Amino acid sequence: MKKKALASLCVAAVAALALAGCGTGGQGTASGEKVTIKYTNFISNGGNEKNLDTIVQAFEKENPNITVQVTTLPYNAYGTTLQTDLAAGTQADTFDVEYANLKSYVANGTIAPLDGVDASKYRQSLLKSYQSDGKQYALPTSFSDVVLYYNKALFDAAHLSYPNANWTWADETAAAQKLTNPATGVFGDFQNISFYEFYKAIAQAGGKFLSDDGKSAAFNSPAGIKAANWLANKSGTTMPTPAQGAGTPDFDTKLFKDGKLAMLHTGIWVASSLADSPKDWDIAVEPGDTQKDSAMFSNAVAVSAASKNKDAAQKWAAYLSSSQVMAQTRISAGWELPPTSDESVLKPYLNQGKPANRQAVFDALNNVVLPPSIGENQQKMTDIITNALGEIAAKRSNAADALKAAADQVNALLK
Missing domain, CATH: 3.40.190.10 (Periplasmic binding protein-like II)
Structure with missing residues (x-):
């Protein structure tokens, strides 16, 4: 689903x-x-x-x-x-x-x-x-589950190797920067800046979203800050901003279908809708930072x-x-x-x-x-995190301050 x-x-x-x-x-x-x-x-x-x-x-x-x-x-x-x-x-x-x-x-x-x-x-x-x-x-x-889609034609044109199982965040960033071309309207990467990407990115950076006992937030950590910046810093550099269409329903898949997006983080449910557009594409396990972790x-x-x-x-x-x-x-x-x-x-x-x-x-x-689960306040927690990430991406707050404020709000939900 x-x-x-x-x-x-x-x-x-x-x-x-x-x-x-x-x-x-x-x-x-x-x-x-x-x-x-x-x-x-x-x-x-x-x-x-x-x-x-x-x-x-x-x-x-x-x-x-x-x-x-x-x-x-x-x-x-x-x-x-x-x-x-x-x-x-x-x-x-x-x-x-x-x-x-x-x-x-x-x-x-x-x-x-x-x-x-x-x-x-x-x-x-x-x-x-x-x-x-x-x-x-x-x-x-x-x-x-979520995988990394990539447009092989765009990689070929840039003379870059395709994503593989050994890729890290650094590899993805380097490729995305080379693949982004404002003159042709091509973006190198797209990953939703949201709760569902953040908790996974924290794990990929070696951190945890909640404490081991599940009673307090643990995402306002060095790993959490790194994960938040990994997502937020893509906006306006290697991926479009909200003003350019990011956040619009299905905007990312349309961009990929139109051959204007080199890499896309999304679920396997998208594959059936792509058919032959773009003509040549494939998938790989998502890169990690210190370790591999995939959202299921x-x-x-x-x-x-x-x-x-x-x-x-x-x-x-x-x-x-x-x-x-x-x-x-x-x-x-x-x-x-x-x-x-x-x-x-x-x-x-x-x-x-x-x-x-x-x-x-x-x-x-x-x-x-797996996504952290806190019971009946789940949606509130999800909104808190997505809003905090939005503030970071819009450069209205730095990651450390935004995550500290978000952690205070999530801790109040956990009491």
Whole structure:
């Protein structure tokens, strides 16, 4: 899913959920009794409803005593609907969750810990992102990550080597400066100056966004200052300013399609929209400063703690997240990527043409940094950081002062 869809859902009403009656209840399937489980999702909205139905039908064929009742909602309505259902105790047996909300769900007892998960079926970095205190609370259903796109024709014209796995920030900066040409309107680089790039850049610089106990901000550090300057200093030098269009929806991808951008930091979801424009392009794992770290985004499915059919619900969750039918359906439909550990299933994706280096999508998972999660104040924290970075980019504040002020605001949210 797109990065903008990774904004945290509002779960303030979760605390009001009455957990009385959250016992296991009758499981039904062991004795052959038929049960119906409800699944509320946003992952199939917008064109993949039939693909989800393919998975449901295959599951029901293998499990004739279990019927899956699906409710599909648009993402922008999902948070409000789930919040209302949680407060009323009427949520579905299984429902979609995102990493940023996991802590709130666990803390409020909304979702049930899962037993007997076959961990070998999943990519470990994805599976572990939905664990808390050593317990598995959700199963990843798909993933996407951020890579570095580059226009090979522009590199060739400048007689520069293409980005590779050994590149650092210094290499990217040097190339971007040589590739930027104001006379032809070509920019060397584009990376959003936002929270979602900043937390990753801190990790690439060897720092941390939050303290180890998660109770205080740690981004106002030398690594944080370096990360903020890495992003902000691109504006007006190797990438356009907001006045030149940066910040306008899809401006960066349009610039890349028009052959006016040499490098672009964005997610794998963009690849399908590029087709043959520009004519010759590829991707690489993003450069780091002191180390490699890539942003990974995923969706997952959880079992409600209030479900009366937890065994059947977990069986469905496991099928939705790890079955061969699910993986093959996703690959053939281009519906994000399955979290499978089975490389043979992924081979068709690797051989689908542009970008040629599709392996970079999986190589990026070797070093993953997840977005810091603080619960119901997630969006406020995101806005604080993005605003601070904007002040630095506009040169209205230096990085040290802006991050100190932002840290004070984030610490107030953490109290």
